Amino acid sequence: MPASLSTCPKPQLEELQSALRAQYQRHCEANHALDLTRGKPSTAQLDLSDALDGILAGNYRAEDGSDCRNYGGLHGLPELRQLGATLLGTSAEQTIAGGSSSLTLMYFTLLFAKLFGLAGAPPWQLHRQPKILCPVPGYDRHFAICERLGIEMITVAMRSDGPDMDAVEALLAEDDEIVGMWNVPKYSNPTGITYSDAVVRRIAALGPRAQPGFLVLWDNAYAVHDIAAKGDPLTAIAPLAQAAGTEVAQFASTSKITHAGAGVSFMAGSQALIESMVEQLGIAMIGPDKVNQLRHVALLKAGGLAELMAGHQALLAPRFAAVEEALSAHFSGSELLSWSRPNGGYFVSVDTLPGVASRVVALAAAAGVKLTPAGATFPYNRDPADRNIRLAPSFPSLEDVVSTMQVFCCCVQLASVEQQLANG
Amino acid sequence: MPASLSTCPKPQLEELQSALRAQYQRHCEANHALDLTRGKPSTAQLDLSDALDGILAGNYRAEDGSDCRNYGGLHGLPELRQLGATLLGTSAEQTIAGGSSSLTLMYFTLLFAKLFGLAGAPPWQLHRQPKILCPVPGYDRHFAICERLGIEMITVAMRSDGPDMDAVEALLAEDDEIVGMWNVPKYSNPTGITYSDAVVRRIAALGPRAQPGFLVLWDNAYAVHDIAAKGDPLTAIAPLAQAAGTEVAQFASTSKITHAGAGVSFMAGSQALIESMVEQLGIAMIGPDKVNQLRHVALLKAGGLAELMAGHQALLAPRFAAVEEALSAHFSGSELLSWSRPNGGYFVSVDTLPGVASRVVALAAAAGVKLTPAGATFPYNRDPADRNIRLAPSFPSLEDVVSTMQVFCCCVQLASVEQQLANG
Known part of the structure; x- marks a missing residue:
């Protein structure tokens, strides 16, 4: 994948598009049912606090x-x-x-x-x-x-x-x-x-x-x-x-x-x-x-909070690392995507080329991967540049995060090439 | 206590007032700290549901x-x-x-x-x-x-x-x-x-x-x-x-x-x-x-609700009976007070003679018995006849309900006589 599409000759873009469509088709056939929409803790994270019910041992004072x-x-x-x-x-x-x-x-x-x-x-x-x-x-x-x-x-x-x-x-x-x-x-x-x-x-x-x-x-x-x-x-x-x-x-x-x-x-x-x-x-x-x-x-x-947060960190860090790894592998040095590398929280924010985000979300949905709707991170759901997408990797399993990111990266590449061909 | 004050000669009313003032004074000296204001369940009622904390036994599904x-x-x-x-x-x-x-x-x-x-x-x-x-x-x-x-x-x-x-x-x-x-x-x-x-x-x-x-x-x-x-x-x-x-x-x-x-x-x-x-x-x-x-x-x-409500009933019934007993003993056949005899709920509603309720609440407060403010049961806190008072006997112990009602009845009698003397 070239780092920039605008300088890419049309035949090469068309070749790229065919290859990406074939790849996308395989993702569609995999019958994914993945969801990266909301910042929900995973089941394992919730388990960390299961002592809550019954913790009072009868003392309600x-x-x-x-x-x-x-x-x-x-x-x-x-x-x-x-x-x-x-x-x-x-x-x-x-x-x-x-x-x-x-x-x-x-x-x-x-x-x-x-x-x-x-x-x-x-x-x-x-x-x-x-x-x-x-x-x-x-x-x-x-x-x-x-x-x-x-x-x-x-x-x-x-x-x-x-x-x-x-x-x-x-x-x-x-x-x-x-x-x-x-x-x-x-x-x-x-x-x-x-x-x-x-x-x-x-x-x-x-x-x-x-x-x-x-x-x-x-x-x-x-x-x-x-x-x-x-x-x-x-x-x-x-x-x-x-x-x-x-x-x-x-x-x-x-x-x-x-x-x-x-x-x-x-x-x-x-x-x-x-x-x-x-x-x-x-x-x-x-x-x-x-x-x-x-x-x-x-x-x-008495230290309960710090212990809990360490537990969350241990569960979240590999998921965020998987997102970073996929994005780096596909888009390092590329103008197709920029993204955040947060030290905490629940989200990775990505910016596609202008005008591409909605198409990425639509492509992903058709391949069984739910993403937060493009525009959701802006008032009135209007992202004027149509480029921001919020990724929330906390809830799915690590394995699912890895699969999702493969689909996502393919969709970003395909949508970007499609647009370049349409505009070019 | 006569059933009606309006037909009572002034000297008899004055005698009554002295006797009631002496009685009221004794209540004041008893240093009561009683509260009949809100429809709060008692501690024993709350105990009935203490199984709640821990009832899930780890199953949050x-x-x-x-x-x-x-x-x-x-x-x-x-x-x-x-x-x-x-x-x-x-x-x-x-x-x-x-x-x-x-x-x-x-x-x-x-x-x-x-x-x-x-x-x-x-x-x-x-x-x-x-x-x-x-x-x-x-x-x-x-x-x-x-x-x-x-x-x-x-x-x-x-x-x-x-x-x-x-x-x-x-x-x-x-x-x-x-x-x-x-x-x-x-x-x-x-x-x-x-x-x-x-x-x-x-x-x-x-x-x-x-x-x-x-x-x-x-x-x-x-x-x-x-x-x-x-x-x-x-x-x-x-x-x-x-x-x-x-x-x-x-x-x-x-x-x-x-x-x-x-x-x-x-x-x-x-x-x-x-x-x-x-x-x-x-x-x-x-x-x-x-x-x-x-x-x-x-x-x-599976019957848990019915069992709980039977428990509440067993705790509430004696308190409501104590209210009824005191009111009947003091005001049966009297025009000074009418009251409700509810089959359920949390309140007994009493109506004093017109214009007397606020004075009753004030007298009771000075004797260490908190009652719901007169007027509270009407929009804008305005009881046009100044006669309604809400009694909430659920929270205090049965013993305290009995004490409270003695103070309350004395206050109703005293306030009624005071008013008759003032108006007469």
């Missing part, structure tokens, strides 16, 4: 003696709030522990901020058209919340050290309807990069540049999720933001630490933000599931 | 083989949906199983109906001022959701067989901004009555009388919560509503079946209602905690 089985306690268990605070680099007083979904906390945060205002700020809906800054590529579920709640999304380029902060600051200076900014600051979904210290500092200082009610949304979903032996460091934003007067709503969960669908969630922010959040939540619930919170304290305390 | 630990399954576990459907008198296909809080499902229902519309209906916010019918006295948390979401509440009298349906039908005929109606149809909070078959049928037929988007909110929180040996029957509304074309959103939870703060919740309705609900929920979460759902299936299946 929290450290303060309160009965976790009964109603109440909107802030969550104090000992779990402490654990969340450590994860997020802030204090237990400024952290709440919730139910199984941090996505729900994010939904509520945007909902409350829009309808009622949080931390004493005016409601976002007072703006003619509230807007949120979205580094791209990014997380589809963040975008879906904005779209549903009628908050317009403005894209900002994601770089290797974080969002393009010059663009962010310029946008804030020129548009007074910008009410927030999404971030996955560590092992970003999908590019896997971690924000540099300089970027974190610039984001923490955005408050005074923005309108009242501006909220930095800090989804630290992969705070402790290293794949490489040496993980990326992330500067704690809370003290910087507090000093600068910027409201930052941090989120995290144990979805990729314990059982994905049955974990606990965290939110942290200024005292004013947290208390206004709790006041709003108090209308919608009596309290989170404190029994499950107590189970998580029992499992994660 | 649902009946269909799916892994409950991982993400997904917005509708909830099929086997739990069946259980909820039985509770609510409908089919599993028309029932979803959620997280630990049915209140959250109710909040989401009203939120989605207001902002987006459910089951294909126009959003409530298209009305100038959406309004909801609220039988009173009723449940404060229902009222709090309406108030927060800017839905005006119109009260309707609650009778011994359910809401005043003549009033409901007349209101619907004259006001086209009425978008819903709250109900706790069995062992109503707080009056303890159960809707008669005739009332259920009239409610199930309301749809065609109302505007598109009209939603009957059916919080069947006490579906299986009998205290008396023979519980009240409740007609299943789902088939009647379906036949009449009325949208009914049913809710239930295991909060007063298993562990109050760590149970599972249910919602049922027409296929269109449930699917539009799931579509909206899908923006705010990935799925409910299916591991806890699986635990609940294991505990409640």
Whole structure:
């Protein structure tokens, strides 16, 4: 396979296309049923936390003696709030522990901020058209919340050290309807990069540049999720933001630490933000599931968290290595594909030649390999260059990851050659 | 104590007041710290479900083989949906199983109906001022959701067989901004009555009388919560509503079946209602905690539910008998107090003489007995007659219920005499 197609003579391209079609045909005939769509932990990863059910051994009391089985306690268990605070680099007083979904906390945060205002700020809906800054590529579920709640999304380029902060600051200076900014600051979904210290500092200082009610949304979903032996460091934003007067709503969960669908969630922010959040939540619930919170304290305390994360790392590292190996073997030095080499998180982000990603996903689907739909990593599902694809290798077996990557690489090559022939 | 104060000569009233003040003073000196405010299960009730933690014995698979630990399954576990459907008198296909809080499902229902519309209906916010019918006295948390979401509440009298349906039908005929109606149809909070078959049928037929988007909110929180040996029957509304074309959103939870703060919740309705609900929920979460759902299936299946409810009954019946005994002993044949004698649920509702309830609650508080604030059972916390108080005897020990009732009865007598003297 040549490193560049644009300089390749047409007969050679046609020959390549035949060879790739034959290869693709063989993949189709293999009756694959493979799925690389979502960042789901594998069965072996879930097994690591199976001690959860039964871990209480009949003792349902929290450290303060309160009965976790009964109603109440909107802030969550104090000992779990402490654990969340450590994860997020802030204090237990400024952290709440919730139910199984941090996505729900994010939904509520945007909902409350829009309808009622949080931390004493005016409601976002007072703006003619509230807007949120979205580094791209990014997380589809963040975008879906904005779209549903009628908050317009403005894209900002994601770089290797974080969002393009010059663009962010310029946008804030020129548009007074910008009410927030999404971030996955560590092992970003999908590019896997971690924000540099300089970027974190610039984001923490955005408050005074923005309108009242501006909220930095800090989804630290992969705070402790290293794949490489040496993980990326992330500067704690809370003290910087507090000093600068910027409201930052941090989120995290144990979805990729314990059982994905049955974990606990965290939110942290200024005292004013947290208390206004709790006041709003108090209308919608009596309290989170404190029994499950107590189970998580029992499992994660005293080194339990570090041990678990080492277990995940051992299972994930070979899968990510298989992706890297296949991509290197096929595309090293090639202009057909560039890709991320994350030190943690759940994704490898690839960029095809412009206009090729949708075709790759369609080809793979026809060969029995489900990929995240092209465009999903952009607001409104519109990748203007049609080139980004998110690969999620955690759930399939290592063997399946290897098979999938063979199909995927073939599809990228075939789609690229097809396009060159069509355009040439 | 005379049965009526209005015919009592002033000197006798003054003598009574002195005697009651002395008695009240003794209660104050006893340093009580009693709490009859919320319908919380007692520790002994919670103990009944302690098998939950560990009940899975390492088997996290649902009946269909799916892994409950991982993400997904917005509708909830099929086997739990069946259980909820039985509770609510409908089919599993028309029932979803959620997280630990049915209140959250109710909040989401009203939120989605207001902002987006459910089951294909126009959003409530298209009305100038959406309004909801609220039988009173009723449940404060229902009222709090309406108030927060800017839905005006119109009260309707609650009778011994359910809401005043003549009033409901007349209101619907004259006001086209009425978008819903709250109900706790069995062992109503707080009056303890159960809707008669005739009332259920009239409610199930309301749809065609109302505007598109009209939603009957059916919080069947006490579906299986009998205290008396023979519980009240409740007609299943789902088939009647379906036949009449009325949208009914049913809710239930295991909060007063298993562990109050760590149970599972249910919602049922027409296929269109449930699917539009799931579509909206899908923006705010990935799925409910299916591991806890699986635990609940294991505990409640095969007679487990009936056994549990018999256990609750055995613990609750003596507490309710103690309330009844004290009220009968002090107020039988008296005009000072009327009260409910529920066959199930969590509350006894009392009505003092008009204008006396707040004073009773204040007197009790000063004597170390916390009661639900007067007015809490009415929208906007306004009981126009200031006479209703909700007693919740489930949480305290039987001994404490007995002590509390002595203080309470004394406070009712003292406040009534005070008022007669002030008015006389």
